[in-house]
Amino acid sequence: MSATVLAVEGIVKGFPGVQALKGVSLTVARGEVLAVLGENGAGKSTLMKILAGLQQADAGKMMWQGREVHFSSASQALKAGIALIHQELNLSENLPAGANVFLGREPQRWGVLDRRQMNAQAQQLLDRLGFGLPAETAVDGLSPGKKQLIEIAKALATDAQLLIMDEPTASLSEAETQKLFEVIRGLQREGVSVIYISHRLPEIERIADRVTVLRDGENAGELARGEIHHDAMVRLMVGRELSDFYQHQSIEPGPEIMSVRGLRTRAYPRHEVSFTLRAGEVVGLAGLVGAGRTEILEALAGLTPAVAAEITLDSQAYAPQAPYDAVERGVMLVPEDRKQQGLVLDASVADNLTLPSLTRMARFGFWRDFSREKACADEQIAAMQIKVSHAGQSARQLSGGNQQKIVIGKWLALGPKVLLLDEPTRGIDVGAKSEIYQWMETLVQQGIAVLFVSSDLEEVLGLADRVLVMHEGRLAGELSRENMSQEAIMRLATGGEGSF
DSSP, rough: OEEEEEEEEEEEEEEEEEEEEEEEEEEEEEEEEEEOOOOOOOHHHHHHHHHTTOOOOSSSEEEEEEEEEOSSHHHHHHHHHHEEEEEEEEOOOSSSSSHHHHTTTTOTTTTEEOOHHHHHHHHHHHHTOOOOOOSBBTHHHTOHHHHHHHHHHHHHHTTTTTEEEEEEETOOHHHHHHHHHHHHHHHHTOOOEEEEEEEOOHHHHHSSSSEEEEEETTEEEEEEEGGOOOOHHHHHHHHHHHTOOOOOOOOOSSSEEEEEEEEEEEESOOOEEEEEEEETTTEEEOOOOSSSSHHHHHHHHSSSOOOOEEEEEEEEEOSSSSSHHHHHTTTEEEEEEEEEEEIIIIBBHHHHHHHGHHHHHHHHTBBBBBBHHHHHHHHHHTTTTOSSSSSBGGGSSSSHHHHHHHHHOOOOOOOOEEEESSSSTOOHHHHHHHHHHHHHHHHTTOOOOEEEEOSSSSHHHHHHHHEEEETTTEEEEEEEGOOOOOOEEEEETTTOOOOO
């Protein structure tokens, strides 16, 4: 690596009741991809906001390109050449790509927007990224991957020499992720540095030149390129060995609890899917993005009723037309997007945990019983080990892992028979993942059937008793635990032959 472009030393930052950073230091070389890892709450986001000028440190020193700097705003950091690309994309979808690239910095001529110059400059940036997209293209119809690249083009339009990417692949397909990595490698060759934040450790192994790990607001360690592997990263992040990360113990499943025959979803109305679930069994639902996995869960949960199906639950006919129907029968869905579909973010933790149970806990079926609600919320907070200052705290203020625990906990309070989990560990740290895995173990021991979707093949292999593999709306095959492997799953997911 060439010369150091960024060096921070002894960064301290506190908030009321919380010491977020306790003397953190790191360096970034020109053209380097530095991965910054840590569990939720480790201080990553706070540190990145300080680097990008969104927050100011209480103490510490920051050197940028050889001189000490103190950014009091994001615009100052941008002007210096540091750009933060947030996980939540910030695009105006009614505007074309070129207008988004220069939004707020539009070139003008005689005081009037120079649209021709704007589109020409935006096109140069998009072509530099290998985009192959006209600057006049509207953003609203683009894939998440292309929107992500527009955000990068926005940053490059400011002549950024350091890009901070926060979970950039959270909503990307594998093909889009690969394209993003090609873009990052191209930027490296041009001398642009990248700070890369992700919970997806296999990605870090592929893209990072060096890893810095934070734990509880402090430096936990650093890994050079040759030292970057899964176990080493996990060990630094959580401060303990996770050789038993997946501790799933298959048990003899109970009787058939759900039978699905000829399920046709609205996404794939011509393709029938059939399978069964047994009590005390964990079944994985694997496949590529767009294969129809989520649609199956949504049909079973009544969120998007099936076009046709013959389903039985406890040997009784089951045809949910709304989520209420499913919940009443004990079938409950933890959706992929917890913020949009699983939580009322501005409501309290207690209200989120008890919302589905209000009718059951109400006095005479009508009056809210606040004492019962409090007891229920306190029980789930303790059982799920939700890290919260008090039950009245807003769900929005919690980490992703704790938010996910709320979404799961609110259903556990109702005693599900079948729990449907859609990407249950997406965007959460390894510590929270481990806790959710332990809870899945507890559920199956109680006789609950679990059907879960995951794009993480390591997770599928570690948790599932058997796996159903989808390909373009069809059930391509079923693999027992003895026959499961990444190669076997991918062969089926891409249309190859397998066993049923």
